[in-house]
Amino acid sequence: MLKHFGTAIRMTVISVIIFGLVYPFAMTGVAQILFPKQANGSLVVRNGKVVGSEIVGQLWTKPQYFQGRPSAAGKNGYDPTATGGTNYGPTSKKLIDATRATIAALKKANPNAAGPPPMDLVTSSGSGIDPDISPEAAYWEAPRVAAARHMPLDAVNAMIAQHLHGRTLGFLGEPHVNVLEMNLALDALHS
């Protein structure tokens, strides 16, 4: 048995060096050469300043911007250092109360929207930093954005269609609209 402990310790040392150190450092080196943008977090730069990451959702509250989903990440939401969902079960009173409040707030902020809000806008994501909304959600929010920006609704809808990401290879995942990408495109129109 003692002999095995000696072997185990030596095996631990060599495998820690190879799989714990050499492997991640080597992969970082190769990744930084081949895909520097992605490896560094797909940062988005506007006017020389980093304003976020393509893949990380951020908090939107102003009417002229498309807004993302409710978020349970951190105190105010969309905190990448506290990712996670609400973890409310289907019979949770807190879930139903929060969803009811979200629906009411959305309806108030979007008086011209057609019908009830889509499901993804009234539910919190798993990560709390979901960067996307569904195309239905984007079209639902479009009247508010158009009004706030004094744009024709058709122009906003056309931009949604232009920035809509379909299913990968036609069948993987769901169609989605990246909120940051959409809002930066809107801002670019005005500048």
Add this chain to the structure above:
Amino acid sequence: MTGIGWLQAIVYFLIALALTKPLGLYMAKVFEGERTWLSPILAPVERAFYAIAGVREDEEMPWYTYMFAVLAFSAVGLAFLYALLRTQQWLPLNPNHFPNLAPDLAWNTAVSFMTNTNWQFYSGESTMSFLSQMVGLAWHNFVSAAAGIALAIALIRGIARTSVKTLGSFWVDLTRSCLYILLPISIVGALVLVWQGIPQNFQANVDVKTVEGVTQTITGGPMASQEVIKELGTNGGGFVNANSASPNENPTPFTDIFEMLLIIVIGAAITYTYGRMVRDTRQGWALFTAMSILFFVAFAACYWAEAAGNPSVHALGVAGGNMEGKEVRFGVASSALWAVITTATSCGAVNAMHDSFTALGGLIPLVNMQLGELIFGGVGSGLYAKIVFVILTVFIAGLMVGRTPEFLGKKIERREVQFAMLSVLITPLLVLVPTAIAALIPPGLATLNNGGPHGFSEILYAFTSTNANNGSAFAGLGPNLFYNVTTGINMLFGRFAEVIPILALAGALAGKKAVAAGPGTFTTHSPIFVALLIGTIVIVGALTFFPADALGPIVEHLLNLQGKTF
């Protein structure tokens, strides 16, 4: 449910099926010591491992020596990770200056990663230094997975060999699993993941001003290199708290299916390895078929429940499937598929929050784990869990026709059945007793996130997941001293109370003489055997866990239909 949702599951399954033979064949070659196309590069590294560790490549071990080696290696790994987590603040590669972990959390985490569970009572992005992630957690992802594969190979050798005492060398099997199987796939896979957007850097957190002027902290780290082995080794411990729901770990629908394939590919392929090593590939395909049937039944049920959605939310005037805790880019179908895969194997990574699944949607992952994670299963551990049920099925079938049961030319006698039963019976004992205790005492109820039957489900899920070494969670359940200690003990027993009987079984089988198959021999690759095997698995699982499941998800489903909340 939609046709496209089903198409994803079917294409996914067909890719896994297509990979089973080539990878299984390659693995058989690796463990039979044949040269492979990677040998010119890896053989010198392999020899260096043996030279440094003082291992002789040709030194074979009887089952108890194999077991001592597994236990010694696990104990060293446990102590190493515990020490690392308790000292990380004084060690390098900690740019965010995270403090040391408290003793009970360090214990829980060290056991969790050593046993291939990856249960996480911490948030990686605000707890773990990069050194702890790489050297502590990702290293365990390699070696705990490799140990699982080694154990399965030892059991296969026990079945394939006749009248010998030895099962191979643990050190050789461990090294070859890591170097020839896990490492090459990880290198290619990590680059695919970075290309798709997963970060791979050593930067500290940076604060940026968002478009609306809010401060947001962008996190970094060597994520891709860890993500790939997290899935491939069916470990499941996320770099960040939200695991593969986070866009940092799973940014696109392509990474989603790619990661799901990584989770299943070794568990699927090892059935072919098994068939090849016992010189009858039909044996492996029979297991594959049984698992595939269970897999599609589980997916259909979970997808149906999630697509149906939550009636209490529908009552508020919105329509659609259940999106609480799910990501838009994946949607309901991919999230249900992932939930099934991660619990059919022993992975436990999640791309959506299981705690927020509908009652029946959440029941499916729970049942998958209760059946023993043998639908494809964890790397290695899935195969030995299946073979235990094969032996029980052969035994039961033998009882029905009044013959001495045989399995691949070996008589199944008292000892083999005892070892098999031991590994099956230990599971309910370690799941149901602690669940009952936790439901009765204040510390067990103190950190629940949900009331009513869902709160009970959180407890049941926690002990099921830790015992099965899965690691997925109804994550609303928070950590405290009680859960840190008890789930830690549970993970330890969950792993080794299965490993030890399995190795004893392998040793007993290896020592047996082969008997020629006669006209009365019950074949273990026929459709009727597949049906019997499924029946045995389902009956044993259902009889054991149905009462507990009825108190949690099933009663919650009925109350949910009536619009009750807690």
